Amino acid sequence: MRTEIDNFISYLRGVKKKSENTVISYKRDLYKMAEYFEGMDIRNFSGAVGTNVNSYILYLERKGSAPSTISRNIASMKSFFHYLNQEGKIAREPTDLIKPPKVVKQLPGILSIEEVDLLLSQPSGKSLKDHRDKAMLELLYATGMRVSELINLKVNDVNMQLGYISCHENNGERAVPFGRAAKQALTKYIYNTRSSMVKDQSIDALFVNCSGKPMSRQGFWKLIKHYGEKAGISSDITPHTLRHSFAAHLVANGADLKAVQEMMGHSDISTTQIYANLTNNKIRDVYAKAHPRG
Incomplete structure (x- = not known):
């Protein structure tokens, strides 16, 4: 079987x-x-x-x-x-009449802008690891990319001059811009730090671990959990939390949903619409708490 x-x-x-x-x-x-x-x-x-x-x-x-x-x-x-x-291996499909259970779509957990600032300020030391961690966290929040895309980045995927990253997923590619803070952290990591961490110069992975090998998904999960605890943020933080926060903060500040969809790599805009609903729910909460007849 x-x-x-x-x-x-x-x-x-x-x-x-x-x-x-x-x-x-x-x-x-x-x-x-x-x-x-x-x-x-x-x-x-x-x-x-x-x-x-x-x-x-x-x-x-x-x-x-x-x-x-x-x-x-x-x-x-x-x-x-x-x-x-x-393939002709079975005469009929035993799953034909099977219906999946209804799944209630949960609104994604996001961090406030203040919590993001606090999280991103944690790797503030001068060690090689601090420089790498700072670059990874800043880039993740700046682009909203998936953790699988982040750890699979190659050095050549970074266009520092134009300020964008090439993300690869499902044999597709999309260009996502990044801002000043991410550019500053990346510049320090790429030009001052990475060469000291990589022992085998044939490795083209952008982010490497302390042994000089490509960073793993599990390694980055531990990293972000560590900084979440260090920052004293009570909510559960995963790499996807920063991805959700990136999208929610863009939409809350008036970004076009179609543009956010393209940056996130969503195939269906209804997935991106969740972040607009999240913003609307927040507006309703503010109204209910602040309006005299709320």
Whole structure:
């Protein structure tokens, strides 16, 4: 069963050009499904029927999986069984009649401008690590890029003269501008710091760890958590928090939604619309608290 899953994963990478994060999620979801099916003595996907898939979804619910997690698992299974059907491996798709649970869209958590300033001021020392961390945090907030895009940046992706970064995701590319503060931190890191951290000069990754190897996703998560705690910010901070804050602050200050969509790399503007809704909710809260008849 895992051979079919591995073939599907290769198809996602080679043909569909899915991002590595998406591929990892699909593989994890489908391996767990295969393990459950094997426990039901189903040794081949051609023997799986809708009842088996429903049984697995109920199992996920009993485990306490969130509706968003179940919805993602259903999407993974639907895509996989559709692939098997197209390849002639199964006669019909057992997920045909399966409907994902309704997922309530949560408004993203964002930081205030004051909290962002506090967070970005934490790496203030003169060490190589401080210079690198400052550049990463400033660039993330200046561009709103995804953490996967940040850690996969190459030195040549930075156009310091024109002040923009080339982001690569899903075989696509977009140019995102950055401002004065990010340019200042990047200049110090690239021209004064990076060469001292990189031991192998053939490494073209923009951001490297203390061993001179490309920075990992997990490494950056630990970094931003550390500075959040150091700043005394009580809310949970992830790399995505700065991405959300970037978009929310732009929209709150009157930025055009279409421009924000392009900078964020959203394929659908309805995703970007969330930030406008967030701003509207804040306006309503202010009105309710301040208006004499609110």
